[in-house]
Amino acid sequence: MHSRSSDPPTGSKLAALTLGAVGVVYGDIGTSPLYALKEVFAHGRIDITPDNIYGILSLVVWTLTVIVSLKYVLLILRADNNGEGGLIAMLALASTAVxxxxxxxxxxxxxGVFGTAIFFGDGVITPAISVLSAVEGLEVAAPGLHRYVVPVTLVVLTLLFAAQRFGTGGIGKFFGPVTAVWFIVLALLGVVHIVENPAVLAALSPHYALAFMWQHPGTAFVSLGAVVLCVTGAEALYADMGHFGKRPIRLAWFSLVxxxxxxxxxxxxxxxxxxxxTVKNPFYEMAPEWALYPLIVLATLATVIASQALITAAFSVTKQAIQLGYFPRLRVTHTSVKETGQIYVPFVNWGLYTCIVLAVVTFGSSSKLASAYGxxxxxxxxxxxxMTFFVIRYSWKYPWALCVAATGFFFLVDAMFFAANAIKILDGGWFPLAIGAAMFTLMMTWKQGRRLMSERLREEAIDLKSFLESVFISRRRGFRARRCSWRPSRAARRTRCCTTSSTTRCCTSRTCSSPSGTTRCRGSRSASAARSSRWATAAGR
Known part of the structure; x- marks a missing residue:
């Protein structure tokens, strides 16, 4: 876990944090090659011609460069809230600034609350599409195994969620090495085919992406809805900044990922x-036949790690939402005696599991889930x-023109990807939106309810000075409790109505046996009725 010190990590500590970031931060984006290019050319929407392949590859390269390298790694990682990242941290910075x-x-x-709610929709789709796409390698190895893809996926997901209550402290140390091996295998698979056709590297030039969009604007617009799948998980770079720090995350991205x-x-x-x-499943078609089954196992492990990172993030976001008053109080269990960040929220765990199983059974394949993912x-x-614009403008106090220049281009790029995916709402995009809308309604309703309740309690509270005077009056009359209860209150010079009620019950009984911290008393109810009346009169003064 990253220690929030002023000195950046170096040496072995930097290496350990970088390896950890490879496993936790980049697990999701690292499994994108399983389905990204497959979805671009799926269903015959784009003809498989050399010009189209060069154009799509160029779009993928520059999407990774612009969205991940420039936007997240170089810009958004600067917006930390006391070392913490994520949308809630960004919300805290922006709301404080304005x-x-x-x-x-x-x-x-x-x-910000809506973005947090949408995160839960993303949390349902990510494990479903990741594990499904890994297990679908069985179809390439043996087409007759097609009917086992969904059952095997459900078994893997069930084991994953059932193990959450034990925590990830024991196996978490293997996440980094396993994911690092996964990235090395990704590179080796690619090198073999690049050596056979090195001309493909010409797609590094943005000319091919621009030419593809200029010559085929309609086709290019539709393809953006699938190209964006190559950057799924980019938000984890910012969300996990508090765990590893900026330098290890940047080093892992540029050196390996x-x-x-x-x-x-x-x-x-x-x-x-x-x-x-080979367009039906280009990732697994890259592997030689002897390496297919080991690759399926490694891919499944990588997708489980990616899913674990998102489940852990869901627990963390839920805890933050509870602390900010946007979520009902749920049972939060700490699974480690050393790391405070390792928690388990049973309600969220099994709620996510139920929705993920529903998604897997309903959609049945990674191709159908891809429409919902984008x-x-x-x-x-x-x-x-x-949110970044408002942080730069109002928190960092940069000039208006510079703020627009820093975020305007990224906003246009994001808007194009959003519009390309909006046309797929009826094809499955409604699923995460429905989950996000339900979570948004829950969070806003709970926050509003807490605000109304606080206002009502504040209205019913009595002046602290009057309350203390009434207590001293009752003590002079011989009403005395053996124990005191301490009740915190946000209102200065006011006391909560529950405090007066508890004091009334305690002080109207001459024989009080309440244990420390409670207000339960013994005594006849009828015997204390008259004293209760006198106490109420005194308290009302």
């Missing part, structure tokens, strides 16, 4: 140029960019 603008602050709060992803995508493109028929990811990206 506290003198109540109308704007209220809109930002609503926007980004090169491995690009090499693998270029390898898939090189294979498609030579064998277009809308959740792009909504989160768009909200993060919007």
């Amino acid at each position: 506290k003198e603008r109540p109308a704007l602050r209220r809109r930002l709060l609503i926007l 980004m090169p491995a992803l690009m090499i693998n995508y270029f390898g898939q493109g090189a294979m498609l140029l030579q064998r277009p028929e 809308i959740a990811v792009t909504t989160d990206m768009l909200i993060t960019t919007t």
